[in-house]
Amino acid sequence: MLSELLTLSFLIKLVTAMLGTLGFALIFRSRVKNLPIDIVGGGLTYVIYFCVEIAIGSLFGAAFISSVVAAAFSEITARIVHAPATAFFLPCIIPTVPGSYIYYFMTYLITKNYDDSIHYLGECAVIGIGIAGGVFAVSIFIDIFSVIKDSVSKKRDKAEK
Amino acid sequence: MVFSKIKSASFNNGNNSSFASHRCEYLLCLALDVGEGILKNGGEISRVEDTVSRICRAYGAIHVEVFAIPSVIIASIRMEDGEYSSQTRRVYGSENNLSKIEAYSDISYNVCKKCPPLEELDEMIRNQKRKKTLPFAIVFLGYMLASGSFAVFFGGSLRDGIVGALIGAVFALLECTSLGRINQLARTALESFVGGMMAHLSVLAGLGQNVDFIMIGTVMLLIPGVAFGTSLRDLLYGDFLAGSIKMVQVVLIALMIAFGYLLSSFVMGGVV
Structure with a gap:
């Protein structure tokens, strides 16, 4: 895998993914102080997506795991800089959005190649479900963590009284 | 703003009961302003409902019900003295503006922590509405x-x-x-x-x-x-x-x- 990470094409993709993330962060009117975090998050998400896709060859797995990483990164960063996690998650997840699949879905639909068109539509749905599932998994984990933390602090307060 | 007229009217006629009722309305209106700000700028539905609910509870509401969809927020609150208010806010259009979501979340966080007078919260919301984000x-x-x-x-x-x-x-x-x-x-x-x-x-x-x-x-x-x-x-x-x-x-x-x-x-x- 390391050899694939050190190729020029990967580096070009990584740099353009980070620049694209910056572009979307500007379109989404992200705060200037958050821009470096968005760029790092976008790069990290793409590296994870790329590595998982090579390692296990699954689009769903790549979308799910990279989404988990992006959501966890956003939640942790949000707690450090006291901002909503959405402010980081939206730009960070952009490199995994299946733009090319959507384009090919439309192209094959136009040329009446319905089999390929449905194939690409299915791939889009798989990636979308993977991304949503990843965010959902992280938020469930945080909810459980918060409930446990609250109950522990309540017990501690009772014991102190 | 309609509420500034209500407030001055309430102060002038010295009717405390009417004033308390208007305070309840005023609180919910401001909480909905913050919720609308988050929803309009691409915030999650759960964040909108949570924010409106937290602000109202911070100011003493004992019962809060909030329901939001991408174009409407409906909320009802009941205060300890029995005053009740129910309002609906129609939200036209939305875009992704992360700075604004962050700013409205900051307002909510600070307000819930310090509970400043409602007039101050009103001023904070107005300032935020006037503020420009990236050029x-x-x-x-x-x-x-x-x-x-x-x-x-x-x-x-x-x-x-x-x-x-x-x-x-x-x-x-x-x-x-x-x-x-x-x-x-x-x-x-x-x-x-x-x-x-x-x-x-x-x-x-x-x-x-x-x-x-x-x-x-x-x-x-x-x-x-x-x-x-x-x-x-x-x-x-x-x-x-x-x-x-x-x-x-x-x-x-x-x-x-x-x-x-x-x-x-x-x-x-x-x-x-």
Whole structure:
């Protein structure tokens, strides 16, 4: 895998993914102080997506795991800089959005190649479900963590009284 | 603002019961202002409901009910003295403005912590509404950067990236003109058509090299990928109505993109 990470094409993709993330962060009117975090998050998400896709060859797995990483990164960063996690998650997840699949879905639909068109539509749905599932998994984990933390602090307060 | 009249009237006639009732109305109105600010700028439904609820509880509401969908927030509160208020807020249109979401979340956080007088909260909200975020030139650069970078990211050449950036610039200009205020679906179809035509023409003119990659770069600006993810997330969270509404929006926007590109391919048919 390391050899694939050190190729020029990967580096070009990584740099353009980070620049694209910056572009979307500007379109989404992200705060200037958050821009470096968005760029790092976008790069990290793409590296994870790329590595998982090579390692296990699954689009769903790549979308799910990279989404988990992006959501966890956003939640942790949000707690450090006291901002909503959405402010980081939206730009960070952009490199995994299946733009090319959507384009090919439309192209094959136009040329009446319905089999390929449905194939690409299915791939889009798989990636979308993977991304949503990843965010959902992280938020469930945080909810459980918060409930446990609250109950522990309540017990501690009772014991102190 | 209507509430400033209500407040002064209440103070002037010295009617305490009426004033308490208006305070209750005033509190809910301000909480809804903050919720609307978050919803209008692309915040999650759960965040909107949570924010309105927290603000009302911080100011002494003992019972709060909030329901939000992408275009409406409905809320009712009951105070300890029995005063009751119920309001509905219609939210027209929304965009992704992360600075504003962050600013409104900051207001909510500070208000819940310090409970300043409602007039102060009102002033904070007004200041936030007046505040400008990033200047258009920077957002314009963002459109160019996003479109150009993703044209190269998906396999295009540097020339494709430059053409992608130029098309991104056109999209940004369309957004800032009066066209940016027309129906979102019509605007998406128009932008897809313009993007498709420009991609085809640039290759014909010898500026771009691959129509596919230029168009993929520009599609990235239009596709509701993030909206698709958030609608699924809303559905998974149990916000079925909000998730379904967003999903319908996503499907319609995707259809409009396909329509715009189909039209441009039809016009340029057989040329490229």
